[in-house]
Amino acid sequence: MSRRFYTLDVFTDRALAGNPLAVVLDAEGLDDARMQAIAREFNLSETVFVTEPRNPVNTAALRIFTAARELPFAGHPTVGTAVLLADLRARDLLASQDLRVVLEEPIGEVVCVARHRRGEALAAYFTVPRLPAPAGEAPSAATLAEGLGLDAADIGFRNHLPSVWAIGAPHIFVPVASLDAMARAEPDKTRWGENGGPSVFLYSPEVVQAESNYHARMFAGGWGVAEDPATGSAAASFAGAVMTFDKPQDGEHMIVIEQGFEMGRPSLISLGLEVEGGVLRSATIGGSAVIVSEGTLRL
Numbered sequence: 001m002s003r004r005f006y007t008l009d010v011f012t013d014r015a016l017a018g019n020p021l022a023v024v025l026d027a028e029g030l031d032d033a034r035m036q037a038i039a040r041e042f043n044l045s046e047t048v049f050v051t052e053p054r055n056p057v058n059t060a061a062l063r064i065f066t067a068a069r070e071l072p073f074a075g076h077p078t079v080g081t082a083v084l085l086a087d088l089r090a091r092d093l094l095a096s097q098d099l100r101v102v103l104e105e106p107i108g109e110v111v112c113v114a115r116h117r118r119g120e121a122l123a124a125y126f127t128v129p130r131l132p133a134p135a136g137e138a139p140s141a142a143t144l145a146e147g148l149g150l151d152a153a154d155i156g157f158r159n160h161l162p163s164v165w166a167i168g169a170p171h172i173f174v175p176v177a178s179l180d181a182m183a184r185a186e187p188d189k190t191r192w193g194e195n196g197g198p199s200v201f202l203y204s205p206e207v208v209q210a211e212s213n214y215h216a217r218m219f220a221g222g223w224g225v226a227e228d229p230a231t232g233s234a235a236a237s238f239a240g241a242v243m244t245f246d247k248p249q250d251g252e253h254m255i256v257i258e259q260g261f262e263m264g265r266p267s268l269i270s271l272g273l274e275v276e277g278g279v280l281r282s283a284t285i286g287g288s289a290v291i292v293s294e295g296t297l298r299l
Contacts, residue, residue, distance in 0.1 A: 001026075001029070001298075001299060002026075002296045002297070002298060003024055003025065003026040003027065003296065003297040003299060004024075004025040004026055004294065004295075004296055004297075005022055005023060005024045005025065005294065005295055005296070005297055006022070006023050006025075006084055006291055006292075006293065006294045007020060007021065007022050007023075007044075007291075007292045007293045007294075008020070008021045008023065008080045008083065008084060008289050008290060008291050008292055009021075009289065009290045009292055010076040010077075010079050010080040010083075010230065010267075010287065010288075010289045011076060011079070011229075011230040011232070011259075011260075011267035011268055011269050011287040011288065011289070012121075012230075012265075012266065012267055012268070012287075012288060012289075012290060013120070013121035013288040013290065014121075014290060015290045015292050016292075017260075017265055017266050017267065018076075018229060018230055018260065018265060018266070018267045018287075018288075018289070018290070019045055019076045019228065019229040019230035019231075019260065019265065019267055020044045020045065020229075020265075020292075021044060021045070021046060021047070021048065021076055021077055021080040021081075022039075022042040022044050022046075022047040022048070023047075023048045023050060023077075023080065023081055023084055024038065024047065024048065024049045024050065024297065025050050026050075027049035027050055027051050027063070028051050028052065030049060030299075032070070034299070035047075035049050035063055035065055035070075036065055036069075036070070038065075038297070038299070039065035039066065039067055040067045040068075040224075042067075043067050044067075045066065045076070045225050045228050045229070046064050046065065046066055046071070046074055046076065046077045047064075047065050047066075048062050048063070048064055048077045048080070048081050049062065049063040049064075049065070050062060050081065050085070051063075053102075053104050054104060055104070055109075057102075058102040058103070058104055058109065059085055059101045059102050059103060060081070060085060060103055060104070061103070061104040061105075062077065062078075062081060062103050062104065062105050063106070064077045064105065064106075066220075066223050066224040066225055067224035067225070068222070068223055068224025068225075069196075069223055069224065070106075071106075071168060071169055071223075071233070072105065072106040072107045072168040072169065073105050073106065073107035073110070073129065073167060073168030073169075073233055074168070074231075074232065074233045075126075075230075075231065075232010075233045075234075075235060075236060075269070075285045076230055076231070076232045076287075078103060078105070078110055078112065078124075078126050078232065078285075079112070079123075079124045079125070079126065079232060079285070079286065079287055079289055080289050081103060082101040082103065082112035082113075082114050082124040082126065083114055083122045083123065083124045083289040083291075084289075084291065085101060085114075086099045086101055086114035086116075086122075086124070087114075087116070087122060087291065094114060094115070094116045095116055095118075098113050098114065098115045099113070099114045099115075100112070100113055101113070101114050101124070103126075105129075106168075107129050107130065107167070107168050108129045108130075109129065110126050110127070110129050111126060111127050112124050112125065112126040112127075113125055113126070120288075121288040121289065121290055122288065122289050122290070122291070123286065123287065123288045123289065124286065124287075124289065125270070125272070125284050125285060125286025125287075126284065126285055126286070127282060127283070127284055128167060128236045128239070128282070128283040128284065128285060129167070130167050131167075131239070131240075131280055131282075131283065132165040132166065132167050132236065132237040132238075132239050132240035132280075132283075133165065133166060133167075133240070134163070134164065134165060134240070135164045135165055135166035135170040135171075135198070136164045136170070136198075137164065138161075138162035138163050138164050138172055138173075138174075139162065139172070140162075141155035141156060141161075141162060144162055144172070144174050144200070147189060147190035147192075147200075148174070148185045148186060148189060148190070148200070148202070148219075149184065149185060149186035149189045150176070150181055150184060150185055151181075153177070154176055154177055154178070154181035154184075155174060155175065155176065155177070156175050156177065157175050157176070157177045157204070157205055158205070158245070159245050160175035160241070160245045161175065161245075162174050162175065163240070163241050163244065164198060165237040165238070165239075165240035165241060166198075166237055167233060167236050167237050168233055169198070169199065169223075169233065170197075170198035170199075170237075171198050171199050171200070171201045171218075171231075171233075171234045171237050171238075172192075172198045172199070172200045172201065173201050173203065173234075173237075173238060173240075173241045174200055174201065174202045174203070175203060175204070175245075176202045176203065176204045177204065177206075178204060178206050179204060179206040179207075179208070179215060181204070182202060182204050182206075182215060182217060182262070183262060185202055185217060185219075187217075187219045187221070187226045187227040188221060188226055190219075190221075191221040191222045192219045192220050192221055192222060193219075193220035193221065193222030193223040193225075194221075194222035195222065196222075197222060199218055199219060199220035199223060199225075199228075199231075199234065200218070200219050200220070201216060201217075201218045201231065201234045201237075201238065202216060202217045202218070202219075203215065203216045203238065203241075203257070204216075207258055208258055208261055208266075209258055209268075211256055212256045212257065212258040212268070213255045213256050213257065214238075214255065214256075214257050214258070215257075215258050215259075215261070216231075216234075216235075216257050216258065216259040217259065217262060218231040218234050218259065227262075227263060228259075228260075229259060229260030229263050229265035229267050230259045230260050230265075230267030230269055230287075231259065231269075232269060232285045232287075235257050235269045235271050235285055236271070236283060236285050238257070238271065239271060239273055239280060239283045240280075242255065242271075242273065243273075243275075243280050247278070248273060248275050249275065250275050250276055250277065250278065251274075251275060252272065252273070252274050252275075253272070253273040253275065254270060254271070254272050254273075255270070255271040255272075255273065256268055256269070256270055256271075257269045257270075257271060267287075268287060268288075269285065269286075269287050270284075270285070270286040270287055271283065271284070271285060272284035272285075272286065
């Protein structure tokens, strides 16, 4: 059977940057093992399999796999698939107005908005399907430093301490004092995410681009992703750390996270927060995406 696929670069407005993604359309009839094998074949951070939605009012149902495991939710697959489906199904309409795309993922329904402004790259944002929740106690700064190939003095800045948050898969959020320390961190020194454990998401207030608020790296060798160029699900969970340590005032806030620079895959993720009464009420993740290639799987 022939199955169409596309690849995109997500959280970037130019090809060969951002986080690459494979999207397999016409995925009906593929079982779990076959999807996992195809994801290993693509060998990207994630591969998405698109099927008809259970609820016919929705756009599509998704399954998301790394090269090693399935994920209940992930950000760059959500943004990339929303962009792709909107462009394939309603390109002319998308050129004149924003389009609502609802994707059924294992975590639940994810509501996205796709857009294509004149002269700009395709883009999408989605409302986070759940707010981040604490997901256990973080390892000590000394333990994290050893596992990352850093010094204990590199861990922490201002009032920020290591913490663990999750929406789907859990992430250990590690504040790192400087870009120099970020560059010295070793993705392969520890197999983060082994046996379903959390990834590690390093973040620093020192940034490369002036418009960014935080610089980040994410390691998850146990998920089949030694280092990820852009991690939307971690950025969504990062809202928990922002609320805890930065304590943003009531209102709407936009936080730009730069990631992937050490990999030569610069990415920009927009994290939107709506705060009311000192409490996070909603969050969004957004960014641009570029369609890079298309083809056919003969499976």
